[in-house]
Amino acid sequence: xxxxxxxxxxxxxxxxxxxxxxxxxxxxxxxxxxxxxxxxxxxxxxxxxxxxxxxxxxxxxxxxxxxxxxxxxxxxxxxxxxxxxxxxxxxxxxxxxxxxxxxxxxxxxxxxxxxxxxxxxxxxxxxxxxxxxxxxxxxxxxxxxxxxxxxxxxxxxxxxxxxxxxxxxxxxxxxxxxxxxxxxxxxxxxxxxxxxxxxxxxxxxxxxxxxxxxxxxxxxxxxxxx
Numbered sequence: 001x002x003x004x005x006x007x008x009x010x011x012x013x014x015x016x017x018x019x020x021x022x023x024x025x026x027x028x029x030x031x032x033x034x035x036x037x038x039x040x041x042x043x044x045x046x047x048x049x050x051x052x053x054x055x056x057x058x059x060x061x062x063x064x065x066x067x068x069x070x071x072x073x074x075x076x077x078x079x080x081x082x083x084x085x086x087x088x089x090x091x092x093x094x095x096x097x098x099x100x101x102x103x104x105x106x107x108x109x110x111x112x113x114x115x116x117x118x119x120x121x122x123x124x125x126x127x128x129x130x131x132x133x134x135x136x137x138x139x140x141x142x143x144x145x146x147x148x149x150x151x152x153x154x155x156x157x158x159x160x161x162x163x164x165x166x167x168x169x170x171x172x173x174x175x176x177x178x179x180x181x182x183x184x185x186x187x188x189x190x191x192x193x194x195x196x197x198x199x200x201x202x203x204x205x206x207x208x209x210x211x212x213x214x215x216x217x218x219x220x221x222x223x224x225x226x
Contacts, residue, residue: 007044012036022047046207056199058144058164059121060189066111066120068094070102070133073126073170076178080124083179087186092120104128108136108145108167115164116142123165124182130169137165141206144199149173151184158188162199 003022004011009032015021020043023029029037029044037044065084069077074097084091094110096102104127111123123145125133130147137145145165146157149172157163166185168178190196 001045003047006030007033007037009033009036012040012042015040015042017041019043020045045204056162056203057190057196058158058162062089062121062186064090064092064120065122065124065186066092066094066114067124067126068107068111069096069126069170070104070107070128071096071099072128073168074099076168076170076173076175077126079175080126080178080182083182087183089186104132105136108133108165109140112137112140112143112145112165116140121164122186125165125167126170127167128169128171130167130172133167134165137167142203144202148181148185150177151180154181154185155188158185159190159192160195162190162195 001020001022002015003024005024005027007021007023007027007029009030012033013036015037017040019040022045025047027047067077067081067084077093078097081091081093092114094107096107104125107127108125111120111125114120115123123137125137125145127133130149134145134147137143143165144161144163145167146153146161146163147167147169148154148157149169154166157166163185166182168181173181
């Protein structure tokens with residue numbers, strides 16, 4: 001893999017379409033080169049961002065859980081909070097509690113932020129189907145959110161994929177089913193080296209960009225408007 005301290009327009013022009021290059025720690029991409037790299041679909045990987053694989057593994061002994069719901073998941077969340085506390089867990093209940101509509105991305109972000117920062121060991125988000133919250137939570141670095149409708153999915157989500165956020169659909173599972181799903185998710189560790197190794201590859205996908213110079217910039221930094 002080619003390594004650059006600075007990627008200038010002249011450098012970008014000679015790179016092959018779809019090539020992957022490394023930008024040195026502290027390096028930068030010139031504005032003209034950013035456009036060319038994007039056009040040529042060149043992937044820029046930033047040096048020094050690969051974390052230790054063990055640090056990516058979700059906590060096996062979850063002690064602090066952040067939980068939140070939108071307006072469709074209030075009843076299910078209120079049933080799960082005492083269930084979690086009854087298992088001896090510290091619960092950060094982020095609401096919501098009223099019937100007024102709440103946007104699921106905001107709810108998902110409130111939980112995912114606490115998990116990503118380490119202020120919670122794991123998170124649970126509830127909306128109507130659980131799908132939107134999983135998509136939203138997964139936009140936050142370090143979050144691996146999975147929507148589960150069965151104990152089997154919950155087990156695979158932890159054991160194989162290291163999910164640190166669980167999302168539930170209030171219209172898809174009963175309170176009894178949700179408790180069983182949550183219990184399985186909480187008590188399933190991730191130990192297999194091959195599964196852990198794959199988490200590093202997931203993180204590498206978060207850390208790469210398509211020649212934009214700054215990870216996560218996307219079209220927001222290109223002067224486009226909605």
